[in-house]
Amino acid sequence: MPLVFAGVCSHAPGITGRSEQADPDVRDRFYAAFDQMRVDLETSKPDAVVIIAAEHFANFFMNNMPTFAIGMADKYEGPIEDPGWLGIERQQIPGSADISRRFISEVMHGSDVSYAEEWKFDHGIMVPLHFLTPGYDIPIIPVNINCQGPPLTPLHRAWQFGESIRAACDTLPERIAVISTGGISHWPATPDSGKINVEWDLDFMDRWCRNDREALLDYDDLTVYADAGQGGFEIRTFIAAAAAARGAKGTVHFCEPIPIFAVSCTVATYDLSE
């Protein structure tokens, strides 16, 4: 079954954990965009949702850091963070070992991946799910790209990984949705938190909407670090989604800075109908 949905969204922990500290006007418009994404996702009737995230040392550490990893379990748990701090209660999240196993087998034809029968979700997955599958009633396939522990996954490999994901989605009989999560420019969890390079973000999202492979890969880690912070390394997840969309054009539904959330809060989708 061809891919039924592709989009990207922010996952910063402040989105749920520091909600009351944001300007309510911009915050509520952001939440409304998130909710519309939920409606669009539900309309696509996915049998499973692939969440491509940049996890933050919830499962993988520098003793054995995978370039790419995919979950393969019937259930997951999260968040690992203090529930009061994140604003999301601990719970079990449904997966599907069966769909994951077949999905991973197909992805492996194009990309080398690690698989994991255990996976604890952190804010990188829990915050998007809080908005997009609030009933926790759709099987999730968690995916990670190493955006945290250098040496990081090269950008062109993230693109190739996205192509492998698309090929797998198209091969499986199930209806699969792909959602990538991450920040664009941000300096998270440092005293610089709240610093946002809005111009850089809008330029990146323009490249993303055009689905311009050459432009999306025209970054290097040193300049990303300088212009977009260590959080900017998470563009890998957005790049993988672009490749999975296979030439489709995107629309940014929301992309505005909310400093207390530490990012340009973003919701964007690809039109797969063309």
Added chain:
Amino acid sequence: MSLYAVQKFLYELNRSEQMQARYTADQATELAPFDLTDEETTALTGPDIGKLFHLGVNGQILMHFAAFHQIEWKDYLQRMRDGIAEHGPVREGVYAMTTGLTEHVVQKATIQEATIESRSS
């Protein structure tokens, strides 16, 4: 200096409620398996968030540790800033500080809060 061991300990602690309970009851026993210097052990048991940031602990790991200690967000940011003022720049890693000591980036958010307060008053 063993930043790897400090971060490994925090990684293990952050993802395990069971270890958090044991650590709350007996810090020394939980820290014992990790090859830590006295400086690192003192920073962890404090907890001295500013010192840990100065040592180079990845912010994503440190942020979760601060949440475990119920440290409020802006207090967490200030403790890191204080750590840099007292100990100097981040020693290693990619989670350095790029702004000046008096350049409170989150001040933008504070401005937003002031706006909210003025709207509600």
